[in-house]
Amino acid sequence: MAYLTLKNINKIYPNGYHAVHNFNLDMEKGEFIVFVGPSGCGKSTTLRMIAGLEDISNGEFLIDGERANELGPRERGVAMVFQSYALYPQMSVYDNIAYGLELQGADDDYIDEKVRNTARILGLTDYLDRLPRALSGGQRQRVAIGRALIRKVGIFLMDEPLSNLDAKQRVTMRSEITQIHRETGATTIYVTHDQTEAMTMADRIVVMKDGYVQQVGTPRELYFNPVNVFVAGFIGEPPMNFIRTKLTDGGIDIAGRKIDLKKLGKKLDAYEGKEIVFGFRPEAIRLGEQKDAYVLPASVELTEMLGDNTNVYITMGEVHSILKVDPHDTPEVDSNILFSIPFESVYLFDGETEKVIE
Ligand code: ADP
Secondary structure (H helix, E strand, O other): OOOEEEEEEEEEOOOOOEEEEEEEEEEOOOOEEEEEOOOOOOHHHHHHHHHOOOOOOEEEEEEOOEEOOOOOHHHHOEEEEOOOOOOOOOOOHHHHHHHHHHHOOOOHHHHHHHHHHHHHHHOOHHHOOOOHHHOOHHHHHHHHHHHHHOOOOOEEEEEOOOOOOOHHHHHHHHHHHHHHHHHHOOEEEEEEOOHHHHHHHOOEEEEEEOOEEEEEEOHHHHHHOOOEHHHHHHOOOOOOEEEEEEOEOOEEEEOOEEEEHHHHOOOOHHHOOOEEEEEEOHHHOEEOOOOOEEEEEEEEEEEEEOOOOEEEEEEEOOEEEEEEEOHHHOOOOOOEEEEEEEHHHOEEEEOOOOEEOO
8 A cells, every 4th residue: 555645635815716626646664756847836735735734735645554634734644855055053063953853742762762763864973063054055954954854753854955055056065965865764745846856766756747747757757658648748857859740651851851750650640741740869869861760851059068968059941959969079060960869868749738658
């Protein structure tokens, strides 16, 4: 049986705004789930309903198979880390971490053991006597996580915990949180708008848009088998290239070249004469002509050398796309190139519903 179950969860705010629609999810104990999507898509609202900080308007939330809708945050056994990690400025790191247990009236030896153990997991042992102001942003966020972790809870919730850190600290903390999760095994739900955080940290990702779940899956499933244009474009950096065009005689035309889509073995009959979306990832292409691939001519507009790869901005007639190539193969700006999209790397979507065509 699942540890946490969200069954047709809806949130309608008192002003009538319907922020979350029919959210369904089963979570196993110890899983690390990430809710990802653009700002305003309902991630925090869903997290806050799980935390018990926000009423569930409709639907059922179960913990270990028991209805939990009416339970308060403490009774649910959740701990939450927020974006702004308000530490007590006049208290040492030790006292900040210990505070929750002290409030619960735990005895001193127990608290001491817990604080030291938590500090060890978080790499804060050498900083226990310091005040928060003498710590870096990343260290402060670790104290905030420690404060939440020290209480024995079943569910660990994090709402954009890295958004106040700089890019470098974010990368470090990303792997640290993954490590902490491995050590503690706490069932975790993590909210972010950053697809890289989602891809690198999650066991499974829930992609949301406009209050609706778009897809639930492992990072690999979302990358290789996106169910629609939104997920395909949201996961991956630079995003997937999309070419929207009409299907005629089982093919499409890109910059005067006929692309025969019948070769892909997808069910296209119903789309004859209709608009479809042709998608391919920037990193899926090969420069030059390859076998079992669509070969396309393009003109190079701009190149961005990033070190481990180069982003090549190309035009094919009216169509603009991005290719990701090995930096040693960076083409000249204004040159004309040929590139190949392997058949197995092509995605097709219904132009109207934007759902993937299998
Ligand atoms: P996210 O976390 O994905 O950025 P939120 O869950 O915070 O999104 O918000 C989802 C939507 O609900 C947004 O459009 C937001 O403006 C709206 N919203 C959030 N809180 C309230 C509220 N208290 N009353 C009315 N609408 C709200």
